[in-house]
Amino acid sequence: MDVTLEGIDPATVRPLIVTCVTLLLFFHLWRRLRQRSIPGPFAWPVVGNAAQMGKAPHLYFSRMAKKYGDVFQIKLGCRIVVVLNGADCIKQALVKQGLDFAGRPDFTSFKCVSGGDSFAFGTVTDWWKVHRKVAQATLRMFSTGNPQTKKTFEQHIVCEVKELLQRFVRKTKEERYFQPMTLLLVSAANIMSAVCFGKRYSYDDEEFRQVVGRNDQFTQTVGAGSIVDVMPWLQYFPNPIKTIFDNFKKLNVEFTTFIRDKVVEHRKTIESSTIRDMTDAFIVALDQLRDNYEVLSKKDYVVPSVGDIFGASQDTLSTALQWIILILVKYPEMQARLQQEVDKVVDRSRLPTFEDRVQLPYVMAFLYEVMRFTSFVPLTIPHSTTADTSIMGHAVPKNTVIFINQWSSNHNPAIWHRPDTFDPQRFLDQNGALDKDLASSVLLFSLGKRRCIGEELSKLQLFLFTALIAHQCHFTADPDRPPKLDYNYGLTLKPHAFSIAVFLREDMTLLEAATTQGLAKNETS
Numbered sequence: 001m002d003v004t005l006e007g008i009d010p011a012t013v014r015p016l017i018v019t020c021v022t023l024l025l026f027f028h029l030w031r032r033l034r035q036r037s038i039p040g041p042f043a044w045p046v047v048g049n050a051a052q053m054g055k056a057p058h059l060y061f062s063r064m065a066k067k068y069g070d071v072f073q074i075k076l077g078c079r080i081v082v083v084l085n086g087a088d089c090i091k092q093a094l095v096k097q098g099l100d101f102a103g104r105p106d107f108t109s110f111k112c113v114s115g116g117d118s119f120a121f122g123t124v125t126d127w128w129k130v131h132r133k134v135a136q137a138t139l140r141m142f143s144t145g146n147p148q149t150k151k152t153f154e155q156h157i158v159c160e161v162k163e164l165l166q167r168f169v170r171k172t173k174e175e176r177y178f179q180p181m182t183l184l185l186v187s188a189a190n191i192m193s194a195v196c197f198g199k200r201y202s203y204d205d206e207e208f209r210q211v212v213g214r215n216d217q218f219t220q221t222v223g224a225g226s227i228v229d230v231m232p233w234l235q236y237f238p239n240p241i242k243t244i245f246d247n248f249k250k251l252n253v254e255f256t257t258f259i260r261d262k263v264v265e266h267r268k269t270i271e272s273s274t275i276r277d278m279t280d281a282f283i284v285a286l287d288q289l290r291d292n293y294e295v296l297s298k299k300d301y302v303v304p305s306v307g308d309i310f311g312a313s314q315d316t317l318s319t320a321l322q323w324i325i326l327i328l329v330k331y332p333e334m335q336a337r338l339q340q341e342v343d344k345v346v347d348r349s350r351l352p353t354f355e356d357r358v359q360l361p362y363v364m365a366f367l368y369e370v371m372r373f374t375s376f377v378p379l380t381i382p383h384s385t386t387a388d389t390s391i392m393g394h395a396v397p398k399n400t401v402i403f404i405n406q407w408s409s410n411h412n413p414a415i416w417h418r419p420d421t422f423d424p425q426r427f428l429d430q431n432g433a434l435d436k437d438l439a440s441s442v443l444l445f446s447l448g449k450r451r452c453i454g455e456e457l458s459k460l461q462l463f464l465f466t467a468l469i470a471h472q473c474h475f476t477a478d479p480d481r482p483p484k485l486d487y488n489y490g491l492t493l494k495p496h497a498f499s500i501a502v503f504l505r506e507d508m509t510l511l512e513a514a515t516t517q518g519l520a521k522n523e524t525s
């Protein structure tokens with residue numbers, strides 16, 4: 001039977017259409033109302049809540065979460081920012097609704113990183129997905145991918161720890177107490193330099209020290225809450241924020257030039273049959289993809305790829321090393337317990353290795369507690385929504401800036417007993433084994449589509465570093481400057497300057513023997 005509108009009286013159709021449209025509008029309104037508007041503190045004109053955040057935005061956000069709930073909204077300059085707190089809410093956004101929350105905001109500072117071609121600071125696109133996968137695979141190939149690469153990576157760390165301890169001991173003899181921060185920075189950068197470029201640098205190499213020594217400026221500008229990104233008009237007349245931003249642009253140009261020079265050298269000498277290091281691996285992998293991705297015929301993505309890996313690793317890992325040493329001197333009884341455990345398990349006839357991890361639960365518990373307690377990446381790199389979405393019943397429009405407060409999850413008293421006390425014991429069960437479930441609740445490397453690609457490598461490196469220094473030396477604090485756990489805010493929380501003395505527990509025989517066949521041939525001075 002044919003059904004047509006012919007013969008139907010328009011007077012009947014009109015009310016039908018009006019009813020349908022009204023119902024649709026009503027349904028839309030009902031959905032909107034169900035998704036409550038996002039609560040948050042009062043925002044002042046022009047600056048919004050920028051002034052209230054103070055020197056520790058993660059603590060301000062945790063206080064606001066207590067008042068308004070795990071999802072709340074603030075205004076920074078002209079931008080609305082939704083702040084997500086607590087493990088459940090963060091998991092819901094980053095894992096269960098991963099793609100919706102995986103974007104990066106169009107911040108001015110992000111566009112300066114690798115000339116805007118960084119995958120760490122760039123938003124989600126089809127090319128971004130491929131770029132990130134290539135980087136993940138390349139990183140594994142040169143670190144944790146198989147037993148052989150793991151062994152080489154282990155050699156890089158042992159070699160660097162030997163150099164570092166030699167410097168520490170010399171400094172202690174010369175100055176009694178010294179500040180170890182710069183040495184730790186160069187040491188962490190050298191491990192990644194060996195992986196990325198196949199060579200390490202002398203501690204006195206001025207160019208290298210300059211390139212790696214500007215971390216503070218970088219992480220202060222790209223950390224959540226950086227002013228220039230939310231009040232871009234500040235760039236256009238002289239003021240302190242403009243000066244900071246101009247320095248940031250300069251350091252990015254210098255960093256990219258350093259990486260570009262390395263890539264140019266590599267391209268001149270590469271033989272595709274022998275992949276020497278991660279830069280070679282990126283050159284080969286990205287050249288192979290050139291026929292499939294038009295974007296590769298227009299730009300060279302090797303420089304931003306290597307830049308992302310080298311840049312992301314040095315600041316985070318050196319900050320971790322600084323916290324580990326500061327906490328060792330702050331809690332000498334824990335240092336003694338670490339030493340006892342490595343002495344018992346490894347004994348004094350050999351050095352600790354990656355394989356000792358399972359047998360060293362206290363070392364692991366200590367590390368997880370350093371990560372939880374300091375939460376030294378308190379907020380992830382800012383995210384943004386890639387679609388109109390909702391979280392915990394609140395509607396969030398596309399392109400909203402999202403801050404993820406990792407600190408709030410690591411200091412939630414519902415999960416952690418006395419969260420503001422440093423206590424590695426919390427990670428050990430009644431048999432003294434590591435409580436793996438609890439350890440996996442520590443949130444420092446983010447989750448989901450933007451989860452840090454260096455997590456496995458970092459945990460291995462920090463484990464070996466801690467086990468090696470506990471096995472080889474002893475740290476003490478300067479009695480005139482008792483160690484404090486204060487810090488400066490940025491993408492990473494950096495401890496304030498502190499002074500230590502370092503003494504070998506025996507001599508360097510084991511470290512010297514382990515490094516003679518190793519990487520000395522790659523060294524430049």
Ligand code: HEM
Pocket residue numbers: 119120121132139308309310312313314316317320377379380381382383444445446447449450451452453454455457458
């Ligand atoms: C203790 C050391 C480290 C910590 C705590 C850490 C933590 C983080 C965090 C919180 C993020 C932001 C994730 C997000 O925005 O949701 C991140 C991103 C990233 N990390 Fe790490 N990281 C560490 C070491 C490393 C290392 C050693 C590498 C490379 C070798 C690395 C490479 C990256 C990259 C490439 C990204 C960007 C990922 C993306 O945007 O897709 N990180 N890291």
